[in-house]
Amino acid sequence: xxxxxxxxxxxxxxxxxxxxxxxxxxxxxxxxxxxxxxxxxxxxxxxxxxxxxxxxxxxxxxxxxxxxxxxxxxxxxxxxxxxxxxxxxxxxxxxxxxxxxxxxxxxxxxxxxxxxxxxxxxxxxxxxxxxxxxxxxxxxxxxxxxxxxxxxxxxxxxxxxxxxxxxxxxxxxxxxxxxxxxxxxxxxxxxxxxxxxxxxxxxxxxxxxxxxxxxxxxxxxxxxxxxxxxxxxxxxxxxxxxxxxxxxxxxxxxxxxxxxxxxxxxxxxxxxxxxx
Amino acid sequence: xxxxxxxxxxxxxxxxxxxxxxxxxxxxxxxxxxxxxxxxxxxxxxxxxxxxxxxxxxxxxxxxxxxxxxxxxxxxxxxxxxxxxxxxxxxxxxxxxxxxxxxxxxxxxxxxxxxxxxxxxxxxxxxxxxxxxxxxxxxxxxxxxxxxxxxxxxxxxxxxxxxxxxxxxxxxxxxxxxxxxxxxxxxxxxxxxxxxxxxxxxxxxxxxxxxxxxxxxxxxxxxxxxxxxxxxxxxxxxxxxxxxxxxxxxxxxxxxxxxxxxxxxxxxxxxxxxxx
Numbered sequence: 001x002x003x004x005x006x007x008x009x010x011x012x013x014x015x016x017x018x019x020x021x022x023x024x025x026x027x028x029x030x031x032x033x034x035x036x037x038x039x040x041x042x043x044x045x046x047x048x049x050x051x052x053x054x055x056x057x058x059x060x061x062x063x064x065x066x067x068x069x070x071x072x073x074x075x076x077x078x079x080x081x082x083x084x085x086x087x088x089x090x091x092x093x094x095x096x097x098x099x100x101x102x103x104x105x106x107x108x109x110x111x112x113x114x115x116x117x118x119x120x121x122x123x124x125x126x127x128x129x130x131x132x133x134x135x136x137x138x139x140x141x142x143x144x145x146x147x148x149x150x151x152x153x154x155x156x157x158x159x160x161x162x163x164x165x166x167x168x169x170x171x172x173x174x175x176x177x178x179x180x181x182x183x184x185x186x187x188x189x190x191x192x193x194x195x196x197x198x199x200x201x202x203x204x205x206x207x208x209x210x211x212x213x214x215x216x217x218x219x220x221x222x223x224x225x226x227x228x229x230x231x232x233x234x235x236x237x238x239x240x241x242x243x244x245x246x247x248x249x250x251x252x253x254x255x256x257x258x259x260x261x262x263x264x265x266x267x268x269x270x271x272x273x274x275x276x
Numbered sequence: 277x278x279x280x281x282x283x284x285x286x287x288x289x290x291x292x293x294x295x296x297x298x299x300x301x302x303x304x305x306x307x308x309x310x311x312x313x314x315x316x317x318x319x320x321x322x323x324x325x326x327x328x329x330x331x332x333x334x335x336x337x338x339x340x341x342x343x344x345x346x347x348x349x350x351x352x353x354x355x356x357x358x359x360x361x362x363x364x365x366x367x368x369x370x371x372x373x374x375x376x377x378x379x380x381x382x383x384x385x386x387x388x389x390x391x392x393x394x395x396x397x398x399x400x401x402x403x404x405x406x407x408x409x410x411x412x413x414x415x416x417x418x419x420x421x422x423x424x425x426x427x428x429x430x431x432x433x434x435x436x437x438x439x440x441x442x443x444x445x446x447x448x449x450x451x452x453x454x455x456x457x458x459x460x461x462x463x464x465x466x467x468x469x470x471x472x473x474x475x476x477x478x479x480x481x482x483x484x485x486x487x488x489x490x491x492x493x494x495x496x497x498x499x500x501x502x503x504x505x506x507x508x509x510x511x512x513x514x515x516x517x518x519x520x521x522x523x524x525x526x527x528x529x530x531x532x533x534x535x536x537x538x539x540x541x542x543x544x545x546x547x548x549x550x551x552x
Binding site: 001002006009010013014017027028030035036037038040041043044045047069072073074194195196275276 | 277278282285286289290293303304306311312313314316317319320321323345348349350470471472551552
């Protein structure tokens, strides 16, 4: 029987394997500077941080360790958002994994966890939007330089996630008991076929259900909504996934946050006994 | 920096990702009952055994643990042969990985290691040929029932591998200081491009260089030689890899031992610093 750390690693691997996941690297798609191999190395590299979470280390420290290991490949940011979901889920799986247990992990986070989260941005380039004018001191791009401002304001990692919840689909999960992640996990359990292919289906379902926040940050809300409409059209058979994928790549639209949710959903499904 | 256990896991993943590897599951090919996902789960599942090898556990015990974990998926045997190469290599990497250090690991194996190797066959169905008439007591298909015969004859795991070296390309590596594995590792270091794609290239080079012993066991030496000739034709551009792959699948020819050598070669390359 796999440990929760093994399930988290396998979730990252099944996520990137699932195809088609239009606009993302998957088993059948690479980008010019971002290759499937980078995701394999990212998943393997993240393990020490995931293991730290399973051993009860502070969530922020475990996340920073996971990101540092993930970044030990040439593709850059492969799974930052996925790890920001998986680390608290692995911590929650020390008890029984549930919305309640992951809420408890979120509530227990500290200012030190927030500081470690900021340090994680020093290991890899992550796309982030400009902060609001009154929040420049908390810009994650400041990395460790933002820690004094965090400490002065007494912000925990849970507080930091709440500040980004409107704009960022991963942060939003932290404020909702990982609602869409657990939904995705249940969908993976319901569907048939190879688990990675179920993940690809759930990717489209999540994307059709709500605009991807990475696309919204990079290209605006209207662009993100258009991507969701096209995902819905692929699901109802009125659009072709490959031409959807081609258009997303050509226009630089990467629904990467939705892929992060799929990775976390696959973890939930594996913990709940989906067989590969 | 990845540990040798992480490098072994990554080697298994890069091996199955590399395409085209005609006649094998890879990033672009599944078989009816054997899916890419099964290899991902096999690689993740094998970890405790690989970690045991890195921690200095007896090689046989580490191998049995690795195989038991690998088998925790529905595809059956995914990486038995690859693990039979990787476990001694990971053990050898406790010192500096070299033909000499892996030879020392082989020489140090015991009768208990041989017994654990036989027990590993009880975790998963592995294709094996009939033993010679005078060696029926040592048929690996007997699993643990063969252990008294092993003990009576005082056969170590190294001795068992030597008995199979003529017929089995993995066992042969045990008797040659892993000669083709180290060659494959150096080739991966020499080539350019994504590491999994280098692995696919080295697969064809190894296959063109010598008949695959799994094909030979299942279909005879002439069939294995014909497969090697076709691999050489793919390399010189006179044959198409996809029609080669189609013909191998249609005729049930699986050059799986050559894929095992590639996985081990990828491990050598990762230990020697190839960057992903």
